[in-house]
Amino acid sequence: MALINYSSREINCKIVYYGCGLCGKTTNLLYIHEKIPANIKGELVSLATETDRTLFFDFLPLELGQVHGFTTRFHLYTVPGQVHYDASRKLILKGVDGIVFVVDSQIERLEDNIESFENMKVNLNKQTYSLADIPYIIQYNKMDLPNAMTYDEMERKVNPDSVPSFEAIAVQGVGVFDSLKAISKLVIAKLSRK
Amino acid sequence: MPEADLVMYEEDYSKVNEILNHLLADSNSKFVLLVDRSGQLISIQGETESMDSMAFASLSAGNYAATSELAKIMGEREFSVLLHQGDKESIHISVVAERIILVVVFDDRTTLGLVRLRVKKAGDELTKVFNSIFQKVASEERRADALLDSSYRSGAEEEIDKLFKE
Numbered sequence: 001m002a003l004i005n006y007s008s009r010e011i012n013c014k015i016v017y018y019g020c021g022l023c024g025k026t027t028n029l030l031y032i033h034e035k036i037p038a039n040i041k042g043e044l045v046s047l048a049t050e051t052d053r054t055l056f057f058d059f060l061p062l063e064l065g066q067v068h069g070f071t072t073r074f075h076l077y078t079v080p081g082q083v084h085y086d087a088s089r090k091l092i093l094k095g096v097d098g099i100v101f102v103v104d105s106q107i108e109r110l111e112d113n114i115e116s117f118e119n120m121k122v123n124l125n126k127q128t129y130s131l132a133d134i135p136y137i138i139q140y141n142k143m144d145l146p147n148a149m150t151y152d153e154m155e156r157k158v159n160p161d162s163v164p165s166f167e168a169i170a171v172q173g174v175g176v177f178d179s180l181k182a183i184s185k186l187v188i189a190k191l192s193r194k
Numbered sequence: 195m196p197e198a199d200l201v202m203y204e205e206d207y208s209k210v211n212e213i214l215n216h217l218l219a220d221s222n223s224k225f226v227l228l229v230d231r232s233g234q235l236i237s238i239q240g241e242t243e244s245m246d247s248m249a250f251a252s253l254s255a256g257n258y259a260a261t262s263e264l265a266k267i268m269g270e271r272e273f274s275v276l277l278h279q280g281d282k283e284s285i286h287i288s289v290v291a292e293r294i295i296l297v298v299v300f301d302d303r304t305t306l307g308l309v310r311l312r313v314k315k316a317g318d319e320l321t322k323v324f325n326s327i328f329q330k331v332a333s334e335e336r337r338a339d340a341l342l343d344s345s346y347r348s349g350a351e352e353e354i355d356k357l358f359k360e
Contacts, residue, residue: 007207091259095232192347
């Protein structure tokens, strides 16, 4: 649910990184936070456990320059990926404008990825949303690992809607900004069509 | 039915800020803010100094969302008020028009009783304003068409290409 304020001349959009535990959601935000210039980012907020597993969410606000006199912001969130944090995942999806679904490309994680995708649809429904109405892209992370599936295999198994997808090695930053650019543009395109 | 985008024009924003400023003065609070339940900051008034208002807003929304779920587990519809009491400053959180969170931060210049009293009044006023906004959005009187046309889109995409790169 974008916030469009004509008076303060601001547009705020919410992008959520979703996926199974340890797939690389927080890694994406950490990389973005490290590389983005200081003048367009806010502080990275991470509510995590002592072992650095996301407990509730990560939050990173980014600000584009002025466009038509309006400041456009993207608020990036991650959900906690571990299975037992389902109640929290549902909450973070509230008001989502776009989703990056992060896939752990290791073959052993295939079922976890599929389960997480179905879980995302269920949690969207609980927030009265349908995935069909929300722009999303898929990021195949950890493509450098020897047990990673091929791009084509993952497309068949994890991308039923043939949405834009990107290979990534988030810990090195590969594919991180490609994914962010793609989802940002999809969100803007959807806003522009209303 | 999913919520529509929240579109605010000058007259709405002015009314909202007027109510917030009255609340701030009448309750003698440090600052007040409005956040939507997805974590977007709508307005903030008062002594914010160098505080990270975006982070404060998203954490307030997360806080409220988590305690709302706790309430449901307990069989309550929701907790209408949350209070966090600190040594020097405290936070009073309530919800307005079911979708907007009103956060009041106060210190020993006032009392909890006064804050509660003033929040009740301001909450009723804000509820009327936001219900009116939601109705207008729902009835399609207010859409962002004029602004978010194809030229906005191409301008935004240029900025995205410029900023989001290795």
